Amino acid sequence: MTNETAWRIYGSELSPYSLKVRAYFHYKQIPHEWIIRSQDRMEEFQSYARLPLVPLVVSPTEEAMQDSTPIIEKLEQRFVEPALQPTDPVSAFVSLLLEEYGDEWVNKPMFHYRWSREADQESAAGRLAVDMLGPGANEEALSGLAAVIKERMVPRLSFVGSNEGTAPIIEESFATLTSLLETHLAERPYLFGGRPCMADFGIAPQLYQCLTDPTAGGLLRDNSPAVTAWCERMLTPKVGGKFETWDALAATLEPLLAKELAAVFLPWSTANAVALARGDEKFEVELNGRPFVQQTQKYHARSLAVLKQKYADAAEQADDESMLTPLLKRSGCLDWLAD
Ligand SMILES: N[C@@H](CCC(=O)N[C@@H](CS)C(=O)NCC(=O)O)C(=O)O
Secondary structure (H helix, E strand, C coil), X not given: CCCHHHEEEEECCCCHHHHHHHXXXXXCCCCEEEEECCHHHHHHHHHHCCCCCCCEEECCCCCEEECHHHHHHHHXXXXXXXXXXXXXXXXXXXXXXXXXXXXXXXXXXXXXXXXXXXXXXXXXXXXXXXXXXXXXXCHHHHHHHHXXXXXXXXXXXXXXXXXXXXXXXXXXXXXXXXXXXXXXXXXXXXXXXXXXXXXXXXXXXXXHHHHHCHHHHHHHHHHCHHHHHHHHHXXXXXXXXXXXXXXXHHHHHHHHHHHHHHHHHHHHHHHHHHHHHHCCCEEEEEECCEEEEEECCHHHHHHHHHHHHHHHHHHHHCCCCCCHHHHHHHCCCHHHHCC
């Protein structure tokens, strides 16, 4: 028998993608059980998971799902209200574009700030150890596990492309994003107005993780009170009003498309995809005049291809009068999205 209360989310409080999916469940008011993937629950987690990644969602009929964007897209077919996307085609595509930027790029400043400096490493490793062993575990076990986690996570900075040379680019990107968002969110509770959409689910959980870390959290609290409040609001987002029209949003969202998507995220993602197609293990791309060097990553290339397909579909659906293509052209995004 199907039990609608039996949806399960295996996740971690320190995983942005887990909080993204949990926020979606709250927004759609889908009854669910939030299960921290602790050592106690690892065997159970592994019996469903194809990949050793959280979040993992298990449906009432025992269907296991991974990867936050496909999870949400699948659930959208079943839980249609409240609508997740604006109906206007320009806003709808920009929302998808920003979700992708959140998942694939904003994760970099999140990961970089969390694992680069000693105070942040200690904080995150300590909290992850509590997640794994439970708050009742003894001090010695917790500090032993925290040390192991730290040793495992710090070298992973290289996977996200964080190193001495790229640190200033990543930190500048965080500053640009949070300052542009601060202006935008000072006027509205969610990115597209009175209710959240895909863009909010993509970006806010990454920045929420930053908020829980000493260095990035300090920056956010000191400089970006509206962004801070939005990240907290996005833990359990609610319908508070309507989506605004693109005209009302454009003045403060277009600069984000130009300064972050067109100047940083899309050139970086494209360079990764081009290098992978050539069979290279590393790539270098100039971002805002400085070299960014990273190992190639297959996942990003696949998700860029999906994004380009979404743009092709949106452009085909839009009529000749659509503002979408001119907007993407004006902001410098079009060349990266259209083949
Ligand atoms: N694209 C995936 C990314 C999931 C992911 O990277 N999860 C991380 C935590 S945020 C993870 O599980 N890392 C391995 C681990 O924590 O054991 C999604 O959107 O769900």
